[in-house]
Amino acid sequence: MRDAEIRHLKELIGQPVRIHGWLYNSRSSGKLRFLVVRDGSGYLQAVVFKPAVEQRVWDETGKVTQESSLWVTGKVKEDPRAPGGVELEVTDFGIVALCPEYPITPKEHGPDFLLNNRHLWLRSKRQHAIMRVRNELIFGIRDFFYRRDFVNIDSPILTPAACEGTSTLFETDYFGATAFLSQSGQLYLEPAAAAHGKVFCFGPTFRAEKSKTRRHLMEFWMVEPEVAWMRFRELLDLAEEFVSSLVARVLDRCKLELEWLERDVAKLEPATQRPYPRLDYGDAIVKLQAKGYAVTFGDDFGGDEETALSDETGKPTMITRYPAAIKAFYMEPDAADPTRALAVDMIAPEGYGEIIGGSERIGSYEKLEQRIREHGLPREAFEWYLDVRRYGGFPHSGFGMGIERVVSWLCGLQHLREAIPYPRMLNRLYP
Numbered sequence: 001m002r003d004a005e006i007r008h009l010k011e012l013i014g015q016p017v018r019i020h021g022w023l024y025n026s027r028s029s030g031k032l033r034f035l036v037v038r039d040g041s042g043y044l045q046a047v048v049f050k051p052a053v054e055q056r057v058w059d060e061t062g063k064v065t066q067e068s069s070l071w072v073t074g075k076v077k078e079d080p081r082a083p084g085g086v087e088l089e090v091t092d093f094g095i096v097a098l099c100p101e102y103p104i105t106p107k108e109h110g111p112d113f114l115l116n117n118r119h120l121w122l123r124s125k126r127q128h129a130i131m132r133v134r135n136e137l138i139f140g141i142r143d144f145f146y147r148r149d150f151v152n153i154d155s156p157i158l159t160p161a162a163c164e165g166t167s168t169l170f171e172t173d174y175f176g177a178t179a180f181l182s183q184s185g186q187l188y189l190e191p192a193a194a195a196h197g198k199v200f201c202f203g204p205t206f207r208a209e210k211s212k213t214r215r216h217l218m219e220f221w222m223v224e225p226e227v228a229w230m231r232f233r234e235l236l237d238l239a240e241e242f243v244s245s246l247v248a249r250v251l252d253r254c255k256l257e258l259e260w261l262e263r264d265v266a267k268l269e270p271a272t273q274r275p276y277p278r279l280d281y282g283d284a285i286v287k288l289q290a291k292g293y294a295v296t297f298g299d300d301f302g303g304d305e306e307t308a309l310s311d312e313t314g315k316p317t318m319i320t321r322y323p324a325a326i327k328a329f330y331m332e333p334d335a336a337d338p339t340r341a342l343a344v345d346m347i348a349p350e351g352y353g354e355i356i357g358g359s360e361r362i363g364s365y366e367k368l369e370q371r372i373r374e375h376g377l378p379r380e381a382f383e384w385y386l387d388v389r390r391y392g393g394f395p396h397s398g399f400g401m402g403i404e405r406v407v408s409w410l411c412g413l414q415h416l417r418e419a420i421p422y423p424r425m426l427n428r429l430y431p
């Protein structure tokens with residue numbers, strides 16, 4: 001008997017197979033019993049016909065409970081009405097481990113209950129679909145860079161100093177000294193850009209701000225490209241090409257998942273098309289004021305402002321040239337107006353907020369040294385970073401994209417906590 005995965009059964013019509021999995025649900029009607037089995041790769045309706053099986057098989061399929069682990073054998077039958085296009089005519093069946101009453105049932109559960117049971121919640125159809133979209137996005141990101149000759153250089157997680165001045169870090173004891181969990185791999189990527197030209201890092205990042213919004217996690221995954229000789233304008237093009245190609249890839253390869261999530265894909269289609277609208281920070285302020293927001297030039301944007309700035313046509317918006325004063329120390333000032341930084345934030349449509357933050361970096365030693373002083377940063381901690389300018393400084397640019405924000409947008413989630421397998425939030429470190 002051949003072991004098979006549910007997703008490949010279409011290729012095995014008419015053949016006998018064995019499936020290992022778990023019971024998703026079941027119902028009986030007279031001499032027929034319908035078991036929906038899931039094996040991680042898909043869902044399969046297995047049909048038990050009493051006269052066609054041994055009494056033992058009929059009895060076992062009658063007592064098997066939701067989420068019991070099991071194996072089932074049978075003949076694959078084409079059925080255009082079934083989800084995967086096939087069903088199974090059961091010949092034999094065995095329970096591997098009988099499951100006591102499963103905590104998660106089709107009825108509504110509150111978010112706290114579900115998060116406490118995240119390790120089990122991951123088995124639910126909706127969560128399964130989200131993780132598949134996340135997986136496709138991650139692979140798409142790596143593929144995008146690989147095809148363009150970027151080199152993957154991983155940045156360290158344990159670091160001796162901060163990177164983004166604006167956020168708080170997690171501290172940990174490092175053999176009597178203090179180490180911080182990385183909030184961005186960027187500073188470590190810049191030296192690698194001098195070594196390889198085009199590089200990216202992709203790993204977990206940590207922010208200890210006590211923010212309790214649907215857009216913030218304490219631990220999230222960020223992908224960060226960094227490119228030697230790239231100027232601000234080309235960076236905007238790269239960000240646009242990156243996001244539009246990822247949206248197209250997920251739309252193409254995750255049709256079933258997006259359907260399960262009841263995502264209105266028509267709302268995502270526009271984001272596959274370039275160009276994206278670009279809005280100068282000054283114009284963004286004017287736009288917000290016209291909409292009645294109490295913002296003045298020099299303010300940073302919160303979640304509400306980001307939502308108000310998102311594009312009605314469904315494309316992400318790139319807000320450019322923020323005041324240098326509200327952005328990080330390493331950002332290159334605009335030559336035309338040095339009070340502005342060559343910074344960009346990409347705002348997703350439909351109120352999903354900032355998905356990308358990036359900038360051209362200061363390439364000159366003197367300018368960077370001055371900025372470190374102005375920001376009151378401990379110079380010793382940045383000597384190595386200054387070396388990138390001391391030994392052959394060069395213009396370069398990069399950005400960071402938090403993937404949970406993108407997963408939320410693509411899947412149409414209310415909250416980032418569903419976009420990562422095990423969310424770390426202000427009041428949650430379990431499981």
Ligand code: 4AD
Binds near residue numbers: 186356401
């Ligand atoms: O804008 P941020 O803070 O930029 C940086 O860290 C730069 N050093 C990146 C770079 O230029 N290489 O963060 C980048 C992105 C945001 O646009 C957002 O998508 C995500 O990271 N992000 C978060 N995602 C989830 N939870 C949080 N608390 C996040 N903070 C930022």
Ligand code: MG
Binds near residue numbers: 345354356357
């Ligand atoms: Mg940002």
